[in-house]
Amino acid sequence: MENKQIIDINNLVKRFPIGDGYFTALQGITLRFVAGEFAGLVGPSGSGKTTLLNLIGSLDSPSEGSVVVLGHEVSRLSHRESAALRNYHIGFIFQTYNLLPVFSVYDNVEFPLLLQKRDAVGRRKAVMEALDWVGLSHKAQSRPAQLSGGECQRVSIARAMVKRPELVLADEPSANLDAKNSHHIIQTMKRLNRELGTTFLFATHDEKVMGYLDRIISLDDGRVARDERPLCVNEAQSDSTAEENGHARRQARI
Amino acid sequence: MIHFLLKGVLHDRHRSLLPLIVITLGVALTVLGHAWVNGVLGESFVMSAHFSTGHLKAMTRAYAEEQDQMPIDLALIGVKEIMDELAGIGEVDWAPRIRFGGLIDFPDESGSTRSQGPATGFAVDLLTPGSKEIDRFNLTSSILSGHIPTREEEALITYDFAEKFHIQPGDRFTFFGSTMEGSMAFGNFIVAGTVRFGAEALDHGAILIDLTAGQRMLGMPDAAGEILGFFNNNRYDQKEAQAIADSFNARRSGSTDEFAPLMVTMRDQEGMAQLFDYTHIISAILITAFVLAMSVVLWNTGLIGGLRRYGEFGVRLALGEEKSHIYRTLIYEALLIGLIGSVIGTVVGLALALYLQVVGLDMGDAMRASTMMMPSVIRTQVTATDFWIGFIPGLFSMTLGNALSGLGIYKRSTAHLFKELEA
Structure with a gap:
């Protein structure tokens, strides 16, 4: 695994205006991620997971402190530079998939490449390769409405991965899926993490996902409560090991 | 993309x-x-414009004051001379007309009055070849029975009138009115046809006769109630109309004769401006x-x-x-x-x-x-x-x-x- 630093967060504070005052969603976060990590932000609702992902994804800017992603200080980026950072270097996976419903699977996966103005031949090759990764080549012409939840999320993964980003941000990717599909999705991402070296950062409170993570950052009330690397997680772990890890973690909490 | x-x-x-x-x-x-x-x-x-005002209208000053009463006693005289003068003005077709009112009497087989009623009359040029009045009154399309008059003694009556008095083409009627000089006017006519102008104000009861017949009946040789002018392209142009009227009136600006011709534009007539x-x-x-x-x-x-x-x-x-x-x-x-x-x-x-x-x-x-x-x-x-x-x-x-x-x-x-x- 490379040691290239991909995310550098220092004393990050994020406040949202509420009425006359402010709600502080993140306070004093300092974190670093290196290339190839398969890490997760965990914690209860309102702990600041999604806010932190948005800041890392350059969808929002910090109130204080700094977020440096791939060498870019996000608060100093213009809209255009932010868009370019997301377009070329960051993939997003959403809880509700957020596929464009009027387009086919192929079109949805192709969209980020259109924004990059890649040529048609290159696009086709990349799209079919991405669909191969998630096992949906045969559904290229289907519409999202014709797919199951698990398949939609796999399309979402293909769309995030098609441009070969250095970083993928996944916000509760398994929240709408059953256990079997959740494992399938996470295993797919884990495989891509291993094979392509892509850094994955999750926001999740799904125990099943946690079982696969090689780094778990617990957020509580906008602060980092714990930052741990489960020892038993490794690149070669089996599905059952991951499930056992999740089970062990649940037991430990009890 | x-x-x-x-x-x-x-x-x-x-x-x-x-x-x-x-x-x-x-x-x-x-x-x-x-x-x-x-x-x-x-x-x-x-x-x-076609039925009443024209794009321009020449009449006597006195007639202009009371034109809604169709005062033929205040009509223009010397129409031929005026027409000669108007012929050289602009791209305008000039049409003398007489509007008149009176009683219309339909006799029975014995010649006694069968029915009688008030009527509005138009005397327009129906018989001169090339006259555009037939088109202006849209007679070809408006005629419901019979034909357009081909002789001076023929007349058209409106359809509602014909219905009311049970008149058919070929029936005869007599018009009673007054001449330009104020004496009684009579005219016997044959109904050539019935028309519906498509304007309820006219279709209530009107007759249409040839101008020459009207002049003879109303004692108006070389006279007409009004001379209407129509732009040849049939589009009203206020600026041009005003220029023509001003030019025409300027030639008589020194006259105090109340029977001197006066030209007005369409806009200046019968509340048309408003x-x-x-x-x-x-x-x-x-x-x-x-x-x-x-x-x-x-x-x-x-x-x-x-x-x-x-x-x-x-x-x-x-x-x-x-x-x-x-x-x-x-x-x-x-x-x-x-x-x-x-x-x-x-x-x-x-x-x-x-x-x-x-x-x-x-x-x-x-x-x-x-x-x-x-x-x-x-x-x-x-x-x-x-x-x-x-x-x-x-x-x-x-x-x-x-x-x-x-x-x-x-x-x-x-x-x-x-x-x-x-x-």
Whole structure:
């Protein structure tokens, strides 16, 4: 695994205006991620997971402190530079998939490449390769409405991965899926993490996902409560090991 | 990317089909409404000009004071001389006419009075070859039975009159009135045919005879109540009309003779100035209101269409699309749909307007009590404006609505838009 630093967060504070005052969603976060990590932000609702992902994804800017992603200080980026950072270097996976419903699977996966103005031949090759990764080549012409939840999320993964980003941000990717599909999705991402070296950062409170993570950052009330690397997680772990890890973690909490 | 956008527009009914239907209907209604207002108002002016005012009218000063009473005792004399003078003025066709009133008497088989009633009469040039009066009174289309008079002793009577007195072509009648000098006038006529002018004010009871017959009956040799002038292109031009009238009147400015000829424009007659002004104002208000109403509807369509897609914009932002690019694509889509809808709507609107221009809508029953010179068959009038006016609400408003709704992309923070897609 490379040691290239991909995310550098220092004393990050994020406040949202509420009425006359402010709600502080993140306070004093300092974190670093290196290339190839398969890490997760965990914690209860309102702990600041999604806010932190948005800041890392350059969808929002910090109130204080700094977020440096791939060498870019996000608060100093213009809209255009932010868009370019997301377009070329960051993939997003959403809880509700957020596929464009009027387009086919192929079109949805192709969209980020259109924004990059890649040529048609290159696009086709990349799209079919991405669909191969998630096992949906045969559904290229289907519409999202014709797919199951698990398949939609796999399309979402293909769309995030098609441009070969250095970083993928996944916000509760398994929240709408059953256990079997959740494992399938996470295993797919884990495989891509291993094979392509892509850094994955999750926001999740799904125990099943946690079982696969090689780094778990617990957020509580906008602060980092714990930052741990489960020892038993490794690149070669089996599905059952991951499930056992999740089970062990649940037991430990009890 | 264009292919991608087109695909989105075609596949998303909320983005294409529904706005397209609304735009098409809105634009078609705008075009039809505009043609309708033009038709109704325009036709009224054409009828007024042809039947009553002309584009210009020469009469004596005294006649002008009381022209609504059709005072033939104040008529112009020396018409031939005046006509010679007028012949050299502008691109105008001049037509002497006499409007008169009296009693009309229909005899029975023994020659006694069977029925009798008041009538308004027009004496116009029906017999001179090439006379345009037959066209101005639209006699060829208006005649319901019989034929256009071919002899001086023949007359046309209006259909309602004929119905009321059970008159057929070939029947005889006698007109009683007064001559120009004030003595009693009689005239025996044969009903050549019945007509329906399409203006209830005339169709109540009127007779139409040849000018020469009228002059003889009313003791008006070389005289006429009025001489009407019509621009050869049949379009009223106030500026030119005023110039002709001023030039004509200037030659008599030193005269104090109350029987000296006076020329007035269409606008200066019988309250036409107010009618002109009101008509223009009402026409402008109606058209503006209609265009505005349609604009608001289509603006709203664009606005809702844009707001509905904030979630989609959030995804596209997350995938790395620039705000300005999203905004531009929104405008392009609105322009495309607005353009297609405007073209289809204009074609549909024009088709309907042309149909109603040819066929018309018979409002005769509703206007039976009307005394205004208004057509009883309402027709639209297609003008050059109808080819583009629908594009104001169709293209401009739709695009404006989308443009305004799209501003939210800039006003909201990226993260906020992002949240809307999660909602």
